[in-house]
Amino acid sequence: MTAIATRRWVFPANAVSVAAVLIGIVVLWDVVSRTILAGQYVLAGPVDIVARLWTDAPLYGRALEITLYEAALGFLFGNTAAIVLAAFVALIPASERTVQGLALVVFCLPLVATGPVLRVLFGPGDGPQITLAALAVYYTTFVPLVVGLRAIPDSWSDLVASYGRGRWQTLITVRARASVPYLVAGLKVAAPAAVLGAMVGEFTGAERGMGVLVIQAIRSLDVEATWAIATLATAASIAAYLLAVLAGRLLSPGSPPMLFSARPADAAQSFARRFSVGVLAILGTTVLILAIWQGAMAWFDLSPFFAKRPGDIFAYLVTAPNAVAHRAEVFGALGETLAVTIPGYFAGLAVGVLMACLFELFPLARQTMTPIAIALRSVPIITTAPLLIMAFGRGAAGLVVIVAVMTFFPTLVACAEGLRRVPGQVTDFFDSFAAGRVRTLFLARLPAMLPAFFAAARIAVPTAVLAATVAEWLSTGTGIGNLMALTYSTSAYNILWSCVVVLTFVSVIGYALVAIVERLVLLSFAPEQVAR
Template identity: 55%
Template structure:
């Protein structure tokens, strides 16, 4: 404990020194200034935090409820129906918050609606995925036991699967709580009257370094605390989170589930808009987007504008994504070579993984400027911590007997890493790489929106403020589909690699 305290103090000291040294060239604020600002504005920050935390908690509750219902349905339904549900959930998860935020603001009007909806959307998919893996993880013999008394799938779900999934639920919640906070913050960016997000936007506009750093510190502290609190509850419930959450995607068994998900998605989209009687001026239907991109006299110009923005975004998102993955996996490999370092790095990485992008993005923008280097770094940082944690935990999965075998041959650390630990890491690495796709796009578009003024993020922000809803809906759709495709492509690669290295991981 005293060691950790010492490391904490050392970090604070370094932060303060960096702030003082670079104060002339970079917008940095040290812990002394930050603490001073926070103390001075404690009432304001406290009230804003209460608002945002309340929205996040409500979103977390609603998103988790939706995830529970859908995961139960997916477990009870035949595999193909479950695949359709999963695909629709993936699409929702891939919708960029930067675009859904303004759209929800228009659809909901003023009030809490967009913040709570975004918080719920941000958690539903990860919680759904964790629950689904957990519900399906019940050993076959437990299910046989239930069946041996002539009971069906509902009894399996109630007596065996639901309680067995608890560790997965807790792990999902650990990821979901910070995500809900992030969703609420983005919702507030879109024009809320109160909340922490509003203060962040103001501080950024005024280039107020102590305020930006102070608010980022508060947001980071809240998410890390939520993460730790859920972990503590999990330990109390004797439900230690499992190490690998996102199982490799199942085989789709032909194009039918994809087509069905597409048709159902379009139907739900159009149906919801029509049922709510929303004006086609801002609530575009599928056919409006189709017209905007393909049949409108200006369709070609629309497509060109969209393609240019997409290219700009990909130019920062792809290098940032790859850099984050490589750095995360690389550092994990280095750390595992020095087991003492692992004990120090893992808790810090787990805590930092919980900090949402929105709180760090403004800091990096302030520190690195508004060029592409800043955006690439933001994306890389966003990917880096989850990858590092997943890879470290994956390498820890190396069976003891395999390590003993290497030991018995007096093999070096390098050989052990290359032949035993890296292959053991692959399932966790791929799961993390897939989850990182939407995260990379979110990070890139958020940075573009808040800072660089280029790419899809900026395009979506501009079109939202100029009421160019045709472009906003089209951009949202294009980017979500691109993320889904990247996810699918990674899934294929994952299946191909794991079928050689970890066939038991494939359903």
């Protein structure tokens, strides 16, 4: 007699508590909107949001379709570029400094200032939206993917080499498999970023899309419409995020490998040699960037009136008769922006790490808070910035909160993934000594998390600058973001381009400082991640 086993679907034990928490948050949200914040034009309740979405469903549906189309193409193009660049770096390690430098500079370009230039190049079509979506996502995938392509033991690459295979075979048979979790982590961050990039592109002069509706809602102080658009964009971003999660589960290669790598032989090389190599790489990358800048302007035959060349910016800030006043204006505004960007950046990193550790220690907290965390990051900043400024005021507090929210989610995703990168043999070893979750976290998981954390910290530098400048552009009337908005509206392109150059330079310097700390730490904890 043959027994036939029937698989029964078991309702998760903690699903009820998770649902209860989420329902409680929605109820509290509706109560606050109708009592404490009623009539203050800050918060719309869930009932009002649903009613607006139902009433204007055809309008929002068409706009959402357009924005998702632009975001999807940008997501595809940006991530394809990231994969190609990361593979190129893995095949030719000597190119890493140059490729990283070029990719970083492009990623650090302020989207709110790049949009108008792209609008002139592409015209009224969807080219700027797709391009900005691609620019918003490619680097968030490129950085963790490079980390993942290095995350193999030296013995594995030596084994492939012993069979007479080169770097290409090592890449497609070993490194690609090891990099899948890191690629998925990058895609999780890139999914909502693509929606943000597309909406920023629509904000800079498009004729249709969610970004256009946001502008109309903000200008008319229509809080319900603003929150309805934000909710719709958030739902779309969360759906894209969940698709990335599903792809990660389908492509997961299983338990990560054991990495017992020795300190690289070049780690002991003289400081003078490392310093000279670094300086030469910076100089070479700078010359290449300036050449591309000058050549692109000539290739597209852009008018010098709005498309400034490197020489124009140098003259404006250095050799012009009023150069001192010009520098005072630009760097004064920059100081205001950095005063809120730096604390928001560190606050976002700290909250991201702490929440990732909390998720690891308490799985129920992870299942309950992850949807909230995704929602906070998925709401496009051009919709939340005015509302947060209304709630926290036009001072530093509102800007710090905005920067922290934008910085926190990439850190949370990367660190949560890094904490799970501990090989099963290591956790089994701790379990055999009855070590608790806390001891395992501090002695095993946190060291394994460090490469992912520093990758997120590097990405968060330009992200924090973007968050601050977008908020200033839209709402606060202070900082270098507001200065760019004023100069764009008055066609003062010398100041606009000077702000772009200065912001990009500051982002690169911040990124380089994080990279220096990363190298010093990883030489001891994850030497396989240190570029040879």
